[in-house]
Amino acid sequence: MTRRITFIIISLVLIGLLAYSYHYFSSLKNFKNNQAIKAVPTDASVIIQVKKPDRISDIILNRISYNEALLEFDWFNSFSNHLKAFEGDSLIVDKSILSFLKSKPITISLHPLGKEKVKPLFAYSISNKAQQNIFVNYLEENPDGWAVNQRKYNASNIYSIKPTGVKTELFVSFYRGLLIISPASLLVENALRQLRSDFTLMSDKTFSKLFKTVGSNSDANLFVNFNNIGQALSKVFTKNHKKKLSFFSKVASWGEFDLNLNDTHILINGFLYTDENQTKMNALFDGIDAGYTKINQIIPDNASFVQTISYDDKDKMRRNLKNYLKQEGTYEAIQSNYNKLGFKNSLESTEEQVFDIIDKEFSYVINNSSENENNDNSYLILNTKSKSKTISLLNSLSDSETKPVTFYQLDQQTQYPIYKSTAAKVFPLLLNTYCPELPKDYFTFVDNYMIFSNSVKKLSDLIYANILHKTLDDSKYHRQFTNMFSYKENMFVYCDISKIKSLLPESGNLELFNPSRTQQESLNQFYGFGIQLATAANDLIYVNACIHYLPTRESEPETVWQSGLDSTIIGKPALVVNHYTKEKEILVQDKSNMLYLISNSGRVLWKKKLEAQIMGEVTQIDYFRNNKFQYLFNTVNRIYLLDRNGNNVEKYPIDLAYKATNPIAVFDYDNNRNYRIFVACSNRNTYVFDKSGNRITGWKAKATEGKVSQPIQHIRVQGKDYIAFADDKRNYILNRKGENRVTIKSDFIRNENSLFYLLTENNIPFLLTTDTNGNLQKINLNTGDCITTKLLNSNEGHHFMAWDFSNNKGMEFILVTKENVYAFKANSKKLFEVEIDGNLLPTADGYHFSGNNKKIGVFDQENNKIYLINSNGSVYKNFPLRGKSRFSIGFLNKESTKFNLIVGGENNYLYNYKVE
Incomplete structure (x- = not known):
C-alpha cells in the first residue's frame, strides 16, 4: 500500500514537472508569421527595410566617398553621430540589446502626423519569447534609472522611455514577436490596433504583389506610397509648392526600389505598380515599348532639369493619352481650350496630325539663370519628322500663315527665325499631361527639332548653345552619367543636384533647398539624380535611378563663350584676319588632327581633317596679291595653303620628299608678297620654296650637321640679310643664297x-x-x-x-x-x-x-x-x-574695348575669356 501511494505521489510530481516544463518552454517558443512589415500602419508614406543594419552603418561611415560632403548637412551629421554611437559601446543601451538592434533587420516607416509633422515608426521581428523577455525585463527593471512609464493599450503594454541625457521620448511595445518603437505614441497605438485587426499592408493586393519583387541582394529596400507621399512632403514645402505635390498621386499606387550604396553612386532599381481601380501614369504607356532618345543633342549642357518622353508607337501613345484624359475627367477641358484657339479641324483630327509629326520623343527642360523670371526658364523640345511639314501643319490649322516675328542672328551667315503662332499652341496643349506648365509663346527650329519658350532670349541661348556644341550630348560628364542607364526608356528625368536651390526657390526650410555656402560647395560635388522608367510585364513599370557623386567635376569657368571641338586642342590657337570683315577668327587644331576655323562668336565655320599635326604656327599670306588672305603651314609630310573656306589653293598641299623637322618660316624680303618658304628636313638639308611651291634653285646651303627643330629666322640689319638657325650640333648664319655670312669663332650648342x-x-x-x-x-x-x-x-x-x-x-x-x-x-x-x-x-x-x-x-x-x-x-x-594649351590674346571684334584670350579648355572646348 505504501509503495502504491509513493508511486502515485512520484507520478503526480513528474506530471506536474512535465506540465510546468511544457508551459515554461512553450512560453519561449519561436514566433511565427511575425513579419515586421505587418506592424507598419497602412497610412505610411515611405517604408525602408534594412536587412543588415550593421553593414549599412559600416558602408555609410567608412566606405562611401561622399560621406564628407554630406556631413555639411545637419540632418546627415546627426544621423552619422547616431550610427557612431551604435558602432561603439553605447552608454545608454545594454550590450545585448545593442547587439540585437545592430544585427536584426529593421523596418522604418514615415507617417504624416498632424498638420506639420512627419514621424517615424521602427519595427523589428523578434525570434522568440526569450529575446522579447530580455527587452521587457530591461525596461521593467530599469537598471540605468531612466524615466520609464508603463501603460496598457488594448491588453498590450506601451512603455514610454527617456534615457538620461536624451531629449527625445520613445514609446515601445511588443505584440506577437514584433518590437515596435516610435517617438509618437499615436503611431505605436495605430500599429497595435492594426495588428489586432489582422488588416495589414500585406492584406493590400497591390502592396502584396509589389512586395514579392523585393531584391535579395540589395543594401536596403524602399517602398513609396504615391497616394500619400505628397501629403508627407507637403509638411516641408511652402504653400506655393504644395499644390504641385499632387503630381505624385498620379504616378502609381506603390513603388518598390532596391537600394545599393557604392563608392560614388547610389543605385536604385525596382518597380511601380498601380491598383487596377486607379488611373495612373502606367495608363499613358500601356502597351508601349520603350524608345531610344537622341534629344540630348539639342538640350543645353547647363540644364537644371530634364524630363524626356520616348516611345515606339505613336498611335497607341495618342489613344492612351485620350483614354487617360477621359478617365481623369479632363478631356472636356482640353476640348474647351482647343475650341478657343479657333482651329478649322476637329480635336481628334488634330491629335492624329500632331502625333504623326512628332518623331517619337519630346522633352521638358528647365534652364535656370539669374536672369530668368516666372516661367521664362523652360523649354518644350519636340523631335519632328520635318521642319517644313511642321510649318505646313500649322498653316493648315489656322487661316494665317506661320511667319517669323524676329530672328536670332549670330553673324552674317547665321540666322534663325523665331515664330509666334496661335496654331503652334496645340503642341503644349496636348502634351501638358506629360510635362506640366509647358511654355507656348515662341518657337524656333534647330534642324528638325521644334523648341518652345516663353522668352526670345531663352530661345536664342539654346540656339547659341547648339552652335557652340554645348549640349548634354557633348558633355563628358553627362555621357558618363547616362552610361549607368539603359539606352531605351519611356521616360527619363534628370536633375542637376547642385541647382536644387534654383529649381525650388523659397520652397521650404530644409537645408537642401536653402544651402549655406559650404553646403552648396558640397552639393556641387554631386553631378545629378536620374530616374528612368520603362514598361514591364504584368502592369509594372520598371524603374532605374542613380545619384552620381563626381567630386572631380569643376564648375564652369566664366567665359564669353565655349566652342566644342571633336577632341582636345593642340598647339596655340591662331588669331587670323577675316579679310572681308577685318575682324579676327580663330584657327585651331585638335588631337585628331582636325583643323577648325572658328568665328569670333564661337561658331565653327569649317573643319578639315589633316594627315598629321601642324608644326609650329600658322602664317597668313596674300597669295593672289588681292588683299585676301590664306593660311600657310606645314605638317611633317606636307606644306599646306588653304583659303578662308578651308579649300586647298592651287597645287597645294606640297608633298615633301623628306620629313620636315621644323615648322616652316615664311619671309617677304622686300614686302612685295613674293614669299619665300624655308623648311629643314630629316636628310639634314634645308629647302626654300616660292609661294607656288616651286624649289628655289639659287639656295646653295650645305647639309647641316644635326637636326634643325626650330624655325629658320630672317634678320635684316644695316642693309644686310641674315638667315639664322641652329641644329643640335652648331649654329648657322647665312646669306640669302645659303652661303656662310658669319663664322662664329667660339661656337656653342644652342638651347633647344x-x-x-x-x-x-x-x-x-x-x-x-x-x-x-x-x-x-x-x-x-x-x-x-x-x-x-x-x-x-x-x-x-x-x-x-x-x-x-x-x-x-x-x-x-x-x-x-x-x-x-x-x-x-x-x-x-x-x-x-x-x-x-x-x-x-x-x-x-x-x-x-x-x-x-x-x-x-x-x-x-x-x-x-x-x-x-x-x-x-x-x-x-x-x-x-x-586652360589646356598656350593662348592668344587680341581683339576679336572691331568694337571691342576688352581683350579676348583664346585657349584650349576642358572636355574638348575652346575657351574665350575676357581680359580686363
Missing part, C-alpha cells in the same frame, strides 16, 4: 627652345640666344666673336626670350623652366623670379596690351592653368585661369 634675337649696341649688331647650360650667348654679326654671360647657369631645359619687357628702352631676358619664370636685366642682374607649383611648358608668349603695358603668358601643363605675369613679376589679377 631658344631662338635668336637682334640687339644693336653702339651701332654693332648682335644676335642673342642661350646655350644648353643656360648661359646667354651674344654673337657679334660683324666679327663672329661670341660673348658668354651666366644667366640660369644650369643645364635644366628652358625657354629663352629677349624683349623690352619693362619699357626701359633696353632688352630684358626671360627664361622659363618647368617651375620658374625668370627675368634678367641686360646686365644679367635678376629682375624677378616667379615660382609656379606645376610643370610649365618651356615656352613664353609676350603680349603688348598698350604703350607700357606688357605681359608674359605661360602654361602649366600639369594643372591645366594659364598665367599672365606683369613686368614686376606679379601674377596679373584674376589669374591663373583654367
Whole structure:
C-alpha cells in the first residue's frame, strides 16, 4: 500500500514537472508569421527595410566617398553621430540589446502626423519569447534609472522611455514577436490596433504583389506610397509648392526600389505598380515599348532639369493619352481650350496630325539663370519628322500663315527665325499631361527639332548653345552619367543636384533647398539624380535611378563663350584676319588632327581633317596679291595653303620628299608678297620654296650637321640679310643664297627652345640666344666673336626670350623652366623670379596690351592653368585661369574695348575669356 501511494505521489510530481516544463518552454517558443512589415500602419508614406543594419552603418561611415560632403548637412551629421554611437559601446543601451538592434533587420516607416509633422515608426521581428523577455525585463527593471512609464493599450503594454541625457521620448511595445518603437505614441497605438485587426499592408493586393519583387541582394529596400507621399512632403514645402505635390498621386499606387550604396553612386532599381481601380501614369504607356532618345543633342549642357518622353508607337501613345484624359475627367477641358484657339479641324483630327509629326520623343527642360523670371526658364523640345511639314501643319490649322516675328542672328551667315503662332499652341496643349506648365509663346527650329519658350532670349541661348556644341550630348560628364542607364526608356528625368536651390526657390526650410555656402560647395560635388522608367510585364513599370557623386567635376569657368571641338586642342590657337570683315577668327587644331576655323562668336565655320599635326604656327599670306588672305603651314609630310573656306589653293598641299623637322618660316624680303618658304628636313638639308611651291634653285646651303627643330629666322640689319638657325650640333648664319655670312669663332650648342634675337649696341649688331647650360650667348654679326654671360647657369631645359619687357628702352631676358619664370636685366642682374607649383611648358608668349603695358603668358601643363605675369613679376589679377594649351590674346571684334584670350579648355572646348 505504501509503495502504491509513493508511486502515485512520484507520478503526480513528474506530471506536474512535465506540465510546468511544457508551459515554461512553450512560453519561449519561436514566433511565427511575425513579419515586421505587418506592424507598419497602412497610412505610411515611405517604408525602408534594412536587412543588415550593421553593414549599412559600416558602408555609410567608412566606405562611401561622399560621406564628407554630406556631413555639411545637419540632418546627415546627426544621423552619422547616431550610427557612431551604435558602432561603439553605447552608454545608454545594454550590450545585448545593442547587439540585437545592430544585427536584426529593421523596418522604418514615415507617417504624416498632424498638420506639420512627419514621424517615424521602427519595427523589428523578434525570434522568440526569450529575446522579447530580455527587452521587457530591461525596461521593467530599469537598471540605468531612466524615466520609464508603463501603460496598457488594448491588453498590450506601451512603455514610454527617456534615457538620461536624451531629449527625445520613445514609446515601445511588443505584440506577437514584433518590437515596435516610435517617438509618437499615436503611431505605436495605430500599429497595435492594426495588428489586432489582422488588416495589414500585406492584406493590400497591390502592396502584396509589389512586395514579392523585393531584391535579395540589395543594401536596403524602399517602398513609396504615391497616394500619400505628397501629403508627407507637403509638411516641408511652402504653400506655393504644395499644390504641385499632387503630381505624385498620379504616378502609381506603390513603388518598390532596391537600394545599393557604392563608392560614388547610389543605385536604385525596382518597380511601380498601380491598383487596377486607379488611373495612373502606367495608363499613358500601356502597351508601349520603350524608345531610344537622341534629344540630348539639342538640350543645353547647363540644364537644371530634364524630363524626356520616348516611345515606339505613336498611335497607341495618342489613344492612351485620350483614354487617360477621359478617365481623369479632363478631356472636356482640353476640348474647351482647343475650341478657343479657333482651329478649322476637329480635336481628334488634330491629335492624329500632331502625333504623326512628332518623331517619337519630346522633352521638358528647365534652364535656370539669374536672369530668368516666372516661367521664362523652360523649354518644350519636340523631335519632328520635318521642319517644313511642321510649318505646313500649322498653316493648315489656322487661316494665317506661320511667319517669323524676329530672328536670332549670330553673324552674317547665321540666322534663325523665331515664330509666334496661335496654331503652334496645340503642341503644349496636348502634351501638358506629360510635362506640366509647358511654355507656348515662341518657337524656333534647330534642324528638325521644334523648341518652345516663353522668352526670345531663352530661345536664342539654346540656339547659341547648339552652335557652340554645348549640349548634354557633348558633355563628358553627362555621357558618363547616362552610361549607368539603359539606352531605351519611356521616360527619363534628370536633375542637376547642385541647382536644387534654383529649381525650388523659397520652397521650404530644409537645408537642401536653402544651402549655406559650404553646403552648396558640397552639393556641387554631386553631378545629378536620374530616374528612368520603362514598361514591364504584368502592369509594372520598371524603374532605374542613380545619384552620381563626381567630386572631380569643376564648375564652369566664366567665359564669353565655349566652342566644342571633336577632341582636345593642340598647339596655340591662331588669331587670323577675316579679310572681308577685318575682324579676327580663330584657327585651331585638335588631337585628331582636325583643323577648325572658328568665328569670333564661337561658331565653327569649317573643319578639315589633316594627315598629321601642324608644326609650329600658322602664317597668313596674300597669295593672289588681292588683299585676301590664306593660311600657310606645314605638317611633317606636307606644306599646306588653304583659303578662308578651308579649300586647298592651287597645287597645294606640297608633298615633301623628306620629313620636315621644323615648322616652316615664311619671309617677304622686300614686302612685295613674293614669299619665300624655308623648311629643314630629316636628310639634314634645308629647302626654300616660292609661294607656288616651286624649289628655289639659287639656295646653295650645305647639309647641316644635326637636326634643325626650330624655325629658320630672317634678320635684316644695316642693309644686310641674315638667315639664322641652329641644329643640335652648331649654329648657322647665312646669306640669302645659303652661303656662310658669319663664322662664329667660339661656337656653342644652342638651347633647344631658344631662338635668336637682334640687339644693336653702339651701332654693332648682335644676335642673342642661350646655350644648353643656360648661359646667354651674344654673337657679334660683324666679327663672329661670341660673348658668354651666366644667366640660369644650369643645364635644366628652358625657354629663352629677349624683349623690352619693362619699357626701359633696353632688352630684358626671360627664361622659363618647368617651375620658374625668370627675368634678367641686360646686365644679367635678376629682375624677378616667379615660382609656379606645376610643370610649365618651356615656352613664353609676350603680349603688348598698350604703350607700357606688357605681359608674359605661360602654361602649366600639369594643372591645366594659364598665367599672365606683369613686368614686376606679379601674377596679373584674376589669374591663373583654367586652360589646356598656350593662348592668344587680341581683339576679336572691331568694337571691342576688352581683350579676348583664346585657349584650349576642358572636355574638348575652346575657351574665350575676357581680359580686363
